Amino acid sequence: MKFEELISPIGVDEFHLRYKDKKHFYIKREDNPFSKHFSWGELDNYLNQYNIGTWDRTPQLQVVLPDGNKWCKKKSTQKYTRTELWNLWNNGSSFILTLSEFLNETMWKQCQEFEKHYGVGQANLYCSKSRDAHCFPIHADSTDNFLFHVSGTVRWYIYKEFEVKGGRTENATLEEVVDLNDGDLLYIPKGKYHRVDTLSPRISISFHFQDRAVGKPYNRRNWYNWKP
Ligand SMILES: [Fe+2]
Numbered sequence: 059m060k061f062e063e064l065i066s067p068i069g070v071d072e073f074h075l076r077y078k079d080k081k082h083f084y085i086k087r088e089d090n091p092f093s094k095h096f097s098w099g100e101l102d103n104y105l106n107q108y109n110i111g112t113w114d115r116t117p118q119l120q121v122v123l124p125d126g127n128k129w130c131k132k133k134s135t136q137k138y139t140r141t142e143l144w145n146l147w148n149n150g151s152s153f154i155l156t157l158s159e160f161l162n163e164t165m166w167k168q169c170q171e172f173e174k175h176y177g178v179g180q181a182n183l184y185c186s187k188s189r190d191a192h193c194f195p196i197h198a199d200s201t202d203n204f205l206f207h208v209s210g211t212v213r214w215y216i217y218k219e220f221e222v223k224g225g226r227t228e229n230a231t232l233e234e235v236v237d238l239n240d241g242d243l244l245y246i247p248k249g250k251y252h253r254v255d256t257l258s259p260r261i262s263i264s265f266h267f268q269d270r271a272v273g274k275p276y277n278r279r280n281w282y283n284w285k286p
Contacts, residue, residue: 059091059168061175064204064243070175078202082216082234082246090241092206094164096261101185104155105147109140120154121146122192128154152191152256155183158263165263166281172267176202178276179267184260186210191256196230198251201266205244210260213237214244217251 065073068083077083107115119131121143129136138146147153159165159181172179179201186193198221205214214237217230230251237257238244246252270276 059171061171063091064171065245077245077247079247079249082244082250082252084214084236084238084242084244086238087241087243090208092208092241092263095168095206095208095263096158096162096165096183098209098261100161101153101155101183101261104161105143105153108143118156118158120156122152122154122194124149124151124192126192126195128194147187150186150188150191152184152186152193155185156180158183163281166278168265170278170281172204172265173270173276173278175270176267176276177270177274178278179265182264182266184262184264186256186260188259189257191260193254193256196251196253198249199246199266200248201268202248203246204265204267205238205246206263206265207238207240207242207244208261208263209240210262211237211239211257212260212262213255213257215253215255216246219251220247220249221251 062070065085068077068085104116105119108119109116114131117132121129121138123129123146129138155161157180159169165181169179169181196215196217213235215232216234216236218233219230236244
């Protein structure tokens, strides 16, 4: 989906003038243009590759533990068996597939569309089985973030404050609470505090991008069509 279509009815000039680095916005849609970006079937395929064979097929998996801390398949010293992972999922942990833009053509090409306007970016998938899943506590991210709501309902809490180096987060004041679902888009400028509650099973995708260095578009490799 082209960047222009994605943020419509906000225009690109208006985006830069009013929202970029300044203010969040969301666009609710009746249809779901994100239905091909990722599916529950693809998540099922991915997670069934967990710890089979001798090489790591699920290196980008992260899990939000019940205490809100993050477990990384690649980096954490703690190891989980397939059954332990299954139990975490069924007991409400959100699963994150970082760097997931290469998992299918739609997400890959979506990144390419963003990179006409931004520097290098990536897609992180956020998936939860149920309402009230374990999610990250209030935080801010260091990149601009476009949240694609693929399936299910997420309640967003957006705070007024932007992150200041060395600042504290616990006093952030709520600016807006909004429920977003299938087909809805949310933009969060870098540094802006936020958190979520899940109101149902959900798949959402965070497409997040560095600002582009002036005159230096990021040229992602082309997606080759191997299909005969
Ligand atoms: Fe975030």
